[in-house]
Amino acid sequence: MYETIQKADKGLAVIERGLVITLTGAIAAIMMLQVVMRYFFSAPIFWAEEISVQMLVFATLFGLSLLVHHNQLVTIDFLPNALRPRARHALAAALGLVMLALFVFMSWLGWEWISRPEVRIELGATTQLPRWYNYAVLPLAVAIMSWHQFAAILRDLRAFAGGAK
Amino acid sequence: QSLKLGHITPPTHVWNQVAEKIATDLATASGGKMKVAVSPLQKLGNEAQMINLMQAGAQQFGIFTVGGLANREESFLGWSLPYVFKDVAHATRAASTPAAKEMLKRLDKTGLVGLGYAFAGMRHVLSLDPVRSAADLRNKKIRSFPSPVYNDWWNANGAAPTAMPLSEVAPSLTTKLLDAVDVDLDALVGLKFHQQAPNLTLTNHMAFPAVIVVSKKWWDSRTQAERDMITKVVTDAEQWGFKAAIDADASNLEKAKADGAKVIDGDIASFQAVGGKVRDPYIAKNPLIADFYKQAKDL
Amino acid sequence: MITLVVFFILLFAGLPIVGTILASAIVFMATSDLAVLYDSIPIQFYGALEINSLLAIPLFLLVGEIMNKAGLTQRLIAVAEVLVGGLKGGLAYANLFTNAMAASILGSAVAQIGVMSKVMIPAMERKGYDRAFSGAVTVSAGLLGPIIPPSMLMIIYGVVAVQPIAPLFIAGIVPGILLVSALALVIFLYGVFGPGLPSGTRTGRSASFKVLLEGLVPAVIPVVVIGGIMAGVMTPTESGAVASIIALALGLVYREIHVRDLGRILLEVGTNTATITGLIAAASVLSWVLAFQGVPDMVVEYMKGLTDSPFIFLLLVIAMMLVLGMFLESISVLIVVVPLLMPVVSSLGIDPIHFGVVCTLATVIGLVTPPVGPGLYIAIVQADIRMGPLFRATAPFLAIVMLVMILIAAVPEISTWLPALTAGN
Ligand code: NA
Ligand code: NA
Numbered sequence: 001m002y003e004t005i006q007k008a009d010k011g012l013a014v015i016e017r018g019l020v021i022t023l024t025g026a027i028a029a030i031m032m033l034q035v036v037m038r039y040f041f042s043a044p045i046f047w048a049e050e051i052s053v054q055m056l057v058f059a060t061l062f063g064l065s066l067l068v069h070h071n072q073l074v075t076i077d078f079l080p081n082a083l084r085p086r087a088r089h090a091l092a093a094a095l096g097l098v099m100l101a102l103f104v105f106m107s108w109l110g111w112e113w114i115s116r117p118e119v120r121i122e123l124g125a126t127t128q129l130p131r132w133y134n135y136a137v138l139p140l141a142v143a144i145m146s147w148h149q150f151a152a153i154l155r156d157l158r159a160f161a162g163g164a165k
Numbered sequence: 166q167s168l169k170l171g172h173i174t175p176p177t178h179v180w181n182q183v184a185e186k187i188a189t190d191l192a193t194a195s196g197g198k199m200k201v202a203v204s205p206l207q208k209l210g211n212e213a214q215m216i217n218l219m220q221a222g223a224q225q226f227g228i229f230t231v232g233g234l235a236n237r238e239e240s241f242l243g244w245s246l247p248y249v250f251k252d253v254a255h256a257t258r259a260a261s262t263p264a265a266k267e268m269l270k271r272l273d274k275t276g277l278v279g280l281g282y283a284f285a286g287m288r289h290v291l292s293l294d295p296v297r298s299a300a301d302l303r304n305k306k307i308r309s310f311p312s313p314v315y316n317d318w319w320n321a322n323g324a325a326p327t328a329m330p331l332s333e334v335a336p337s338l339t340t341k342l343l344d345a346v347d348v349d350l351d352a353l354v355g356l357k358f359h360q361q362a363p364n365l366t367l368t369n370h371m372a373f374p375a376v377i378v379v380s381k382k383w384w385d386s387r388t389q390a391e392r393d394m395i396t397k398v399v400t401d402a403e404q405w406g407f408k409a410a411i412d413a414d415a416s417n418l419e420k421a422k423a424d425g426a427k428v429i430d431g432d433i434a435s436f437q438a439v440g441g442k443v444r445d446p447y448i449a450k451n452p453l454i455a456d457f458y459k460q461a462k463d464l
Numbered sequence: 465m466i467t468l469v470v471f472f473i474l475l476f477a478g479l480p481i482v483g484t485i486l487a488s489a490i491v492f493m494a495t496s497d498l499a500v501l502y503d504s505i506p507i508q509f510y511g512a513l514e515i516n517s518l519l520a521i522p523l524f525l526l527v528g529e530i531m532n533k534a535g536l537t538q539r540l541i542a543v544a545e546v547l548v549g550g551l552k553g554g555l556a557y558a559n560l561f562t563n564a565m566a567a568s569i570l571g572s573a574v575a576q577i578g579v580m581s582k583v584m585i586p587a588m589e590r591k592g593y594d595r596a597f598s599g600a601v602t603v604s605a606g607l608l609g610p611i612i613p614p615s616m617l618m619i620i621y622g623v624v625a626v627q628p629i630a631p632l633f634i635a636g637i638v639p640g641i642l643l644v645s646a647l648a649l650v651i652f653l654y655g656v657f658g659p660g661l662p663s664g665t666r667t668g669r670s671a672s673f674k675v676l677l678e679g680l681v682p683a684v685i686p687v688v689v690i691g692g693i694m695a696g697v698m699t700p701t702e703s704g705a706v707a708s709i710i711a712l713a714l715g716l717v718y719r720e721i722h723v724r725d726l727g728r729i730l731l732e733v734g735t736n737t738a739t740i741t742g743l744i745a746a747a748s749v750l751s752w753v754l755a756f757q758g759v760p761d762m763v764v765e766y767m768k769g770l771t772d773s774p775f776i777f778l779l780l781v782i783a784m785m786l787v788l789g790m791f792l793e794s795i796s797v798l799i800v801v802v803p804l805l806m807p808v809v810s811s812l813g814i815d816p817i818h819f820g821v822v823c824t825l826a827t828v829i830g831l832v833t834p835p836v837g838p839g840l841y842i843a844i845v846q847a848d849i850r851m852g853p854l855f856r857a858t859a860p861f862l863a864i865v866m867l868v869m870i871l872i873a874a875v876p877e878i879s880t881w882l883p884a885l886t887a888g889n
Contacts, residue, residue, distance in 0.1 A: 008846055021727050026733035027522055031705040038702070044306070044324065049516050056522070057513040060745065064482070065737025073480030074739060074793050076836060080478045095479050102483055105490070110506040118220055118276040122213070123236045125311035126328065131236075164482070169756075208755055214504065214511050221503040223756075251816075330516070336628040340696035 002154060009151035011037045012144050016062045023059040027052045050126060054134055061141035068099075069148040085159060093156040096149055103146040110139030168201040170226035171209035171218075172230050172375070174285075176354050176410075179376055179413050180228045180457065181205050183283045183406035187226065187377075190398045193317040195391075201226060208429045220276035222382035228283055228375045240268045242447055243454040245314040247370045248440035249462055253284055253414045256372035257407040258464040264457035269376065271453075277378040280396060281403035282409035285349045285373040286417060290343035290366045291358055291426075294336065297366070298322065298435040305344035308334050315347065318370070321439040331356065338362045350417035358428035365419075366431040370440075377403060467492040467699050472791075480788050482746045489750040496757055505646075505749055506684045511742055512748035516701065522737045523704030524571035524614050527685070529713045529729045531569060532579050534715030536682045540565050542559030546672045553655045554664020555591050556601050557648060559584050563605035564644050567612035568686030569666045571619070573831050577606035577839045578846065585847035592662040596853040597654070603843050603854070604647055604861035607657065607828045613639035614689055614707070616740070617798065617827055621820045623744060624751075629700040630693050631883035635817045637690070638882055639825070639872050642717065646864045654860075685710050694886050743796055751803040760807045774814045778873040781805065782826045788888065789830020793838065798827045814876075821879040825869045829862060 004043045034048040067073045080088050113119055122131045170188065174180045181203065188201035208216050208222055212233035215447040218224035235241035243264070250256040259265055269279030290296050290307070303323040309315045311328035319326035324345070329337060331352075337343040338361035346358055354361060377399055384392065422428060448455045471488040475481065493501050531537060544558040544565070551557055561581060570576045579604045588598035610617040614635035617641035622629040655661040667675065685707050693704065715721035721729070722766050754760065771777055781801075788797045802823060809819050831839040834855055844851060 006195050017731060020734035020738075021730045024522055024526075024737070025726070025729045027519065027732075028526055028705075028708055028733075031519060031701065035698075035702050035705045035709070035727060044325065044560045046327070049519065052519055053514050053516060056184070056518055056741065057510060059522070059734050060738045060741040064742045064869055066735055067738060067742075072735070074743070074796075075478055075480045075481055076475055076791070076793070077478050078835065079476055086609050091478065095477060098474070098479055098487065099483050106486070106505065106509075108801055109502060113217075113503065113506045116220070118237070118274060119217075120686075121275065125232075125313070126316065128313060132315060135506070135510060138510055160211070202758075210504075210508065210752065211511060214507050217504045217507045218501075221500050223500040223504065313513070332626050333516070333628055336630050337699070340630065342699060367682070 002158070004103060005151050005154060009069065009148055012147060013066060013100055016066050019062045019111050020059055023055045023062070030055075031036075033091040034158070045146075047126070057134070058137050061137055062144075065145045065148060066140050068103075068145045071152060089156045089160040093153050093160065094109065096156060100146060100149040100153065103142050107139045107146055109134075109144040110142060114139065124144065167202045168225040168229070169204060169209065169218075169223075170201050171204045171207070171215045171224055172228040173207045173212060173230070174205060174228075174351070176205050176216050176405070177355050178205075178351050179285060179410045180283050182409055183377070183402050184226075184228055184417065186405055188400040188405075190401060191395065194398055200227060202264075216275065216277070219378065219380040220382065222380050225380050225383045227277075227378045227380075229378060229426050230310075231376060232310050232315075232374055234272065234275075234313060238268065238271045239427075239451055240264075240271060240453040240457070241376075242312070243268070243457040243461075244374050245310075245312060245371050246440075246444045246447060246454070246458060247314075247318050248437050249444070249458060250287070250372045252369070253287060253372065253411045255464060256287075256374065257282075257284055257437060259372075259410065259457075259461035260374070260407070262317070262402075262457065262460040262464075264453055264460050268457070272376070272378060273381065277383045278377050278381050278384045279378055280399040281377045283375045283377055283403065283406045285351045285375070285409070286414040287369045288347055288349055288371040288373055289353075290345055290365045290368050291348045291353060291362050292366065293341065293362045294344070295364045295427075295429045296345065296431060297429060298432040300323070300435065302345060304398070307343070307345040307347055308337070308343050309347040314443070315371075318439075318443050319347070321443050334358060335361055346461060350414060350421060353426070354417045354420050357423065359421060361424060363427050364427045364429050365421065366429045366432065368433060368436050370436060395450050466495050474879060475647060475792070481793055482742050483744040485743070485796070486620045486749050488787065489746075489753050492750070492753055492757075494621065496753075498753065498756065501753060501756065503700060503711050508749045509745045509753050512745040515623050517619055517629050518744070519706045519743055520614070520619050520629065520701040521571075521616060521740055522707050522733050523701065524616060524619075525575070525733045525736050526729070527707045528570045528572070528575040528579070528730055530715050530716050530721065531566075531707070532575075533729065534718060534720040536569075536710065536711065536714060537562070537566065537579050537583060539679045539682050541587075542675045542749070543683070546667045546675050546679075546778065547709040548664075549668040549848065550586055552663050553651055553661030554599075555588050555593065556651045556654075556661060558600050559598075560644065560647055560651065563602070563608055564640070565683065565686065567608035567640065568690055569682075569711075569721055570613075571614045571616040573606050573609040573828055574838050574842060576609035577603055577832075580606060580840045581846040582841040585843070585849075587689075588683065594659070594857070595847065595849055596857040598850045599843050599847055599854045600857035600861055601647075601651065602847075603832050603839055603858055604865065606839060607832065607865060608640055610644060610824055611636045611821075613637065613693065614704065615824065616821060617795070617824045619700065619800060620740065620744065620795065620798060621823055624747070625806050625816055625820065627816050627820060630696075631817050631886075632692075632820050633693050633700055634883040634886055636819050636824070638878050639821055642868050642872070643865060643879065647861060650861050650864050655880045656716050660848075668767045681714060682711075688869070740795065743799055747796065747799040748803075754804065763804050764807045764811055767805075770812070772812065774812045775874055777808065777812055778814070778819070778822050779870070782822065782869065782873065784828040785823065786829060786833070789827070789836070790833060791836060793836060794827045794830030798823060815880050818876040818879045819885055822873050823871065825865070825872065829865060829869070832858060832862065 309326040543563040
């Protein structure tokens with residue numbers, strides 16, 4: 001069970017890594033292309049900024065999720081560093097629970113948000129496509145963050161229990 | 166805890182004056198029970214965020230552009246069809262057409278109750294170089310409101326419409342990243358874009374209405390007497406706002422001229438020429454837009 | 465009040481800052497009878513990221529990553545050595561000079577200290593400089609990163625204060641020159657009154673010419689970035705895109721980066737972007753709920769009770785940001801505090817561009833003051849220095865940076881003159 005959870009955790013991270021690389025690369029490429037089109041061909045791409053901004057939102061969400069997976073979110077770590085390994089794992093598990101609660105709550109709020117009929121009817125001003133297609137990435141990414149956090153808590157608990165032996 | 170009224174314009178704008186009037190009159194009419202705090206300049210969030218707040222009932226009143234609402238109820242695009250209205254007074258008369266009232270009713274599905282309209286000045290062109298005819302804007306970048314009609318309209322004139330937050334407009338004019346701005350005189354006088362781009366062509370191409378809305382969730386929990394009271398206060402403020410908008414459009418032009426805006430004598434017919442071509446697809450697509458156009462054009 | 469307590473407990477317990485900020489926003493809603501706002505958290509978070517100016521962040525981070533991997537820094541150092549290396553204490557000045565050039569390419573102090581301390585500190589030590597002094601020069605010159613354009617902090621300030629980015633960038637140029645002069649003065653005084661500085665080595669004429677020629681190519685980047693913005697032909701985001709194109713082309717031509725490295729570079733850029741933009745989104749949820757409850761108005765009232773002098777207000781802000789910068793990660797201080805203060809700034813008639821420069825400087829100092837100073841830690845790790853000696857050696861440099869900051873707070877024209885000049889033509 002534990003192994004399956006960790007495997008799924010790593011699998012999700014692999015997908016997210018691909019997404020972050022693709023999105024960041026696409027943002028950079030589009031913005032570079034936009035400069036070339038504007039200054040050398042006087043033919044700016046009218047959708048460049050709009051689509052890049054949406055990709056930046058997605059890159060932020062999946063990037064945050066990767067940071068959760070790698071335990072690399074910016075943290076003030078005096079207290080954890082001052083503790084013995086075993087206590088540190090206990091603290092990490094407790095803080096992980098707080099983060100997990102936060103992620104589950106955010107994900108649920110996001111899901112409620114995109115489920116509301118009055119939100120579903122909103123169209124993008126230039127694309128005229130339903131905006132909730134984009135909005136849906138938020139609850140999705142935060143749900144994956146919850147999984148990463150859950151897997152991390154299990155790792156900390158195992159390390160805590162292992163230290164007891 | 167006071168009720169909240171949010172909108173996106175600065176405190177000097179007619180919409181804010183309408184908002185303040187609603188706040189004052191509602192306090193009087195309710196004997197001080199209904200206190201409304203007005204938040205201008207999108208302090209509560211942008212329009213999409215404020216609409217979200219109103220759906221939850223956290224914000225009770227709003228004054229939103231028809232452009233923002235048209236992303237949820239298509240018929241509001243009818244208000245932005247080019248060359249339907251001669252002037253602000255004409256546009257305010259269109260607010261009492263059955264089609265305009267039907268648009269307000271259709272807001273119900275977005276969690277809002279539409280109680281009335283408010284107007285800003287007519288849309289014109291402010292540019293770095295003088296614009297004497299539509300041809301002068303060919304391939305020029307113009308900041309325009311993010312809406313399909315505005316895009317179609319500027320593309321039909323051969324210009325390149327660009328959506329951009331208002332805070333970026335002045336520096337973009339300075340750096341010549343923008344050549345022109347699709348603007349009303351309220352915004353022009355308030356934000357002083359003519360300091361960067363002095364040439365004003367009075368194209369008069371569109372009206373710029375807003376809708377006065379109430380949160381449906383909050384509305385449904387009011388008594389019938391309260392609803393009647395709110396409706397009356399808003400209707401009074403709406404009528405007052407019509408006159409204020411008509412007066413402001415005239416006085417703003419004087420203010421802008423005195424402040425250094427150069428009015429360019431332009432060939433308006435060259436802009437009007439493509440108006441019909443832009444209107445027709447919208448009229449064909451949406452029956453309520455067609456009704457509205459029919460009822461409004463000859464008022 | 466409960467919110468503040470929760471905030472600091474979670475923060476010091478070691479909860480990630482982004483989580484601490486979001487949790488505080490939720491606690492504030494729960495304790496202020498604002499549960500009705502929960503539903504709007506997702507759209508506030510999402511909407512805070514839909515800002516065009518934020519696109520400049522991944523672009524300038526990309527330039528930094530490429531500079532780091534492609535060895536462009538070494539070329540700049542070589543140029544600086546030719547120009548000022550012959551002086552007594554030449555390598556210290558060369559360090560400062562290279563940092564000034566790098567600052568006009570890189571957007572962040574942390575990135576700059578990372579790039580420079582790996583090469584500069586060992587190089588200075590080899591020439592006989594004290595390691596802590598070498599670290600101090602590198603760390604304090606790295607502070608130029610966000611002052612001289614381009615600047616990540618100015619972009620962040622522009623986004624949270626709703627100000628255009630280009631004039632903010634331009635506003636950093638004069639203060640940047642002032643800081644370079646002030647830091648050079650400290651090095652000079654160290655040579656005269658301190659333990660003395662090793663003498664420099666002059667480069668031969670033909671070698672100098674070759675180095676300058678090679679160094680010219682990367683020097684195209686700052687010319688394009690600063691020149692393009694000042695001449696008013698480019699947005700800051702576009703200048704970031706141009707800088708990325710040049711840096712990438714140089715890296716590939718010099719064969720110092722390969723196409724197969726791009727994945728790793730982009731991953732680094734993507735996650736570093738998410739670190740910054742994630743904080744911005746979380747903080748915007750917090751400042752929105754505070755604004756909903758009218759907290760900024762209370763701040764205005766309180767501040768007006770304290771003082772109606774813009775200068776005193778700026779000193780108070782600097783003091784507050786320095787104190788907060790000791791406990792909090794400095795960029796988060798900027799993101800959380802600025803939206804609360806903007807109403808005061810406008811009511812006191814302070815130019816928001818001037819305020820941006822002052823805030824950026826205060827934030828930058830927070831990056832290198834212990835205990836929470838990411839800039840210091842990077843130098844400590846990269847060059848294996850101990851915290852105590854490094855901070856003692858950095859102190860005189862920081863002292864003069866603070867003096868310059870107070871001068872900049874007192875004289876708005878230092879910041880506003882150049883942007884006004886370029887906007888005028
Ligand atoms: Na810089
Ligand atoms: Na600090």
